[in-house]
Every structure is written in structure tokens, then in C-alpha cells.
Amino acid sequence: DAGVTQSPTHLIKTRGQHVTLRCSPISGHKSVSWYQQVLGQGPQFIFQYYEKEERGRGNFPDRFSARQFPNYSSELNVNALLLGDSALYLCASSQGTYEQFFGPGTRLTVL
């Protein structure tokens, strides 16, 4: 079975721009979580969606938003990009347990 997939793998944007990151969970997984990982740090929780409903939100500004589609894929949107948004964005799916299956991530660079 395919694992979690994310697109794009790399992205370069300039300050003030908007970005959309995409994630497809493992087949059968209804929960998708987004994490931000800054170099040298652990993943930091941004959002969780389960059955298309937001179940949790981390300590991130309103510039960050997400949604989950009927096929359980998900998008993370970030508006008005700042230099500090440069990070690896990880998507993780689960079957409703705490074990997270991570995708390869999207490396976002903001110039």
C-alpha cells in the first residue's frame, strides 16, 4: 500500500505570498494532521482533521488554515508568508490512534 504522499516536495516563495500544500493519507486513514518542523527542532502541531472536521489547532496564527476533502486528502494554506515560515511541513495520517504515519514533507523556503 502507498504511504502518505505530499506535494510539492520543495517550494520557494517570497515574503507576502500565499502557499498551498497538499497531502494524501494512507488508504483507510480518516485523520490527517499537519506539523511544522523547523531545522533542529521537533515537529510542532498545526492542525488536525478527522472526517473533514477540524479536531485540533496548535498555536499558529490565523494566516494558517487547512481543510480536509471527502476523500480524506488535505490542504494546508499559509497566507502572507514570513521568513520564519521557512520549514519542513509534515503531514501525518492515522487511524484515529496516536501512532502517526508521516509523509516525506514539503520543504518551504521563504525569501
Add this chain to the structure above:
Amino acid sequence: GQQVMQIPQYQHVQEGEDFTTYCNSSTTLSNIQWYKQRPGGHPVFLIQLVKSGEVKKQKRLTFQFGEAKKNSSLHITATQTTDVGTYFCAGPRGYSTLTFGKGTMLLVSP
């Protein structure tokens, strides 16, 4: 809010030496998980501990959950170069999501 702390931040060992990383939570945890992230890769689930005082082994890796369920450790016996990476502990938050520690980066020299 819940905080998960790990020590050391970084350790460099010679192949064959042992390695231990420690994890402490500011709150009692219902369970704790460990993940490994290879350089340039993504976190990969290693194990989940649930019971107070639980000890689990995976080949050369030994995981322990403290009696008070606020601390945990990962011990690797006789490290190999394939053990290189960053090891994270993570505690549950909310509905099936996690709070991660900052990780311990392990470098193994041949």
C-alpha cells in the same frame, strides 16, 4: 501547556558504544511514543509505551516508561552506523495528535 523535554540534544559515539536518550514530560502521559528521523527524512514510528514501568525491546533498542508515566528512555546497545538520526519522544495531545520533544541527534562514527 504540555511540554516534552529531551536530553541530550546531541551525542556522538563510536560504533559499538551504547547510547541513551531521556525524555521528560511536564504532565502525566497516557502513553508515550518514540520516532526516528534519518537525515533528510521524515519521522518514522518506532514504538508506543502505555503502562507504568513498561519496558519493551526491539533488537538492540530498549524503551522504558517511568513508573510515574512522566519520563521515558531509549537505550541502544552497541550502536551501528545505521542508527544515525534524530530520536524524538512524543506525548499525546488532544485527539490523536502529538507533542514532540526537540529530539536527540545521534552521530555514530565507524
